[in-house]
Amino acid sequence: MSNIDSSKTKNKDNMEAQWSDIFYNTFLNTIINRSIENNIKIKELTEKIRKAEHSIITNNFPLLFLQSDFNRIRAENRLIINEFKIGLKYRINIDIWGHLSEFEKQSLLSILNLRSDRYLNILNLQVDITSAWFGLLTDKLLLRLCKQRLHNVVRNQRIIEQIYNLGVIGAADIYLNESVLRKEALVVLIQKRQVTNSIIKLQLLLIGYPDGLMDIEQNLPTLETPTSVILPSNILKRRSDLQQSWYSILIADIEFGIAHKNSFPQLLLIGSVNDVSKKIDQSLNRSTISWSILTNINQPLFNADKLQTAEEQANTQVRQAEQRYMKQLFLAFSEVEATIYNRHSLEKSYQLNLRSAQHAMNHYSISFEQYQKGLVTYNIVLESQKRSFEIQSSVIRLNDALLQNSTHLYKALGGNVSLKIQLYQ
Numbered sequence: 001m002s003n004i005d006s007s008k009t010k011n012k013d014n015m016e017a018q019w020s021d022i023f024y025n026t027f028l029n030t031i032i033n034r035s036i037e038n039n040i041k042i043k044e045l046t047e048k049i050r051k052a053e054h055s056i057i058t059n060n061f062p063l064l065f066l067q068s069d070f071n072r073i074r075a076e077n078r079l080i081i082n083e084f085k086i087g088l089k090y091r092i093n094i095d096i097w098g099h100l101s102e103f104e105k106q107s108l109l110s111i112l113n114l115r116s117d118r119y120l121n122i123l124n125l126q127v128d129i130t131s132a133w134f135g136l137l138t139d140k141l142l143l144r145l146c147k148q149r150l151h152n153v154v155r156n157q158r159i160i161e162q163i164y165n166l167g168v169i170g171a172a173d174i175y176l177n178e179s180v181l182r183k184e185a186l187v188v189l190i191q192k193r194q195v196t197n198s199i200i201k202l203q204l205l206l207i208g209y210p211d212g213l214m215d216i217e218q219n220l221p222t223l224e225t226p227t228s229v230i231l232p233s234n235i236l237k238r239r240s241d242l243q244q245s246w247y248s249i250l251i252a253d254i255e256f257g258i259a260h261k262n263s264f265p266q267l268l269l270i271g272s273v274n275d276v277s278k279k280i281d282q283s284l285n286r287s288t289i290s291w292s293i294l295t296n297i298n299q300p301l302f303n304a305d306k307l308q309t310a311e312e313q314a315n316t317q318v319r320q321a322e323q324r325y326m327k328q329l330f331l332a333f334s335e336v337e338a339t340i341y342n343r344h345s346l347e348k349s350y351q352l353n354l355r356s357a358q359h360a361m362n363h364y365s366i367s368f369e370q371y372q373k374g375l376v377t378y379n380i381v382l383e384s385q386k387r388s389f390e391i392q393s394s395v396i397r398l399n400d401a402l403l404q405n406s407t408h409l410y411k412a413l414g415g416n417v418s419l420k421i422q423l424y425q
Helices: 002-015 026-038 040-059 099-165 172-205 240-261 306-372 378-412
Strands: 063-074 080-094 266-277 289-298
Touching: 026 099, 040 099, 099 172, 099 240, 099 306, 099 378, 172 378, 240 306, 306 378
Parallel strands: none
Antiparallel strands: 063 080, 080 266, 266 289
């Protein structure tokens, strides 16, 4: 029994891991935190939460008014009389049917809804920046591969010219390699432009000027072993969109209760303290202060069935909120399932291409050695070189697809989840 409890505690600790524990990178976490601090939408939601919390505190106090009045009256004997009136008036709504408590619950749920919305915006920003970051590193790695292929073609050009000078081959291979050289140079330029576009995309997410200039000398993280995913049992609590839908149900249910209670009598307590004097310096004299306390009961009688209609509408909103929640719940589970299924397929493709890439590079080296000995034509060398380049590119793109899948799975699980992803640089 103790082993089971310790295992549950260990899994819980893993699932409580922060974002930096999943894809730890100092620069990545720095730009994410900076972007969260400067994001306008997140700042706006933070301010809304602060105002909503303050409004709950102020709504708990009774209404108190300070009244002052000055009258100048001409009496029948043509005397002019000045009257100064100073008083306090307060009004308290007696919560017989629980209206005030319902309004307070509604305000608290609204705050929770805003907090969930804020967390969802932070999570989306984290995922978008991380996805753009991995895309940029992938494009830079592909650019490095394109430059390596161009370097190989340039090296081959020198070797082919030496063999041509010995009279072993004709000039056709030289012209063929020059055509390949121009093509590979164009591929490098296109890939450089792709890197610039990826930098601009990342800069826009960081709310920076999109000049396409960013000095990054880091390698793309690579999956060392297949990932084992631990699905948290409390995914319903982790996903902010599901929390928002649930809060919407509770808010709609409270509004339905308020609409029902509006048909009940309402009790209002009104009190006042006044002082009337002829001179302002005689105000607040104890002998002239008067006070009053009144109770007011309101009971709606004839309102053209407005209260009943409002109650029916509130009941309809509750049912609609429940249907939206169930729909979003099914979509959440299907999203997680689809992401995990795609991950298994990507892992198999990645492992197969990783093994094929080494074979393709060996085949290219052997074919070029055979060409120098006159055993094969240069077209066979180019074909093996093309196959090696395509497989290496596939490995890089599949690795990026696995990383992108991890970020989407992190988001689908609601964030703050340990995916047990082992990376090495």
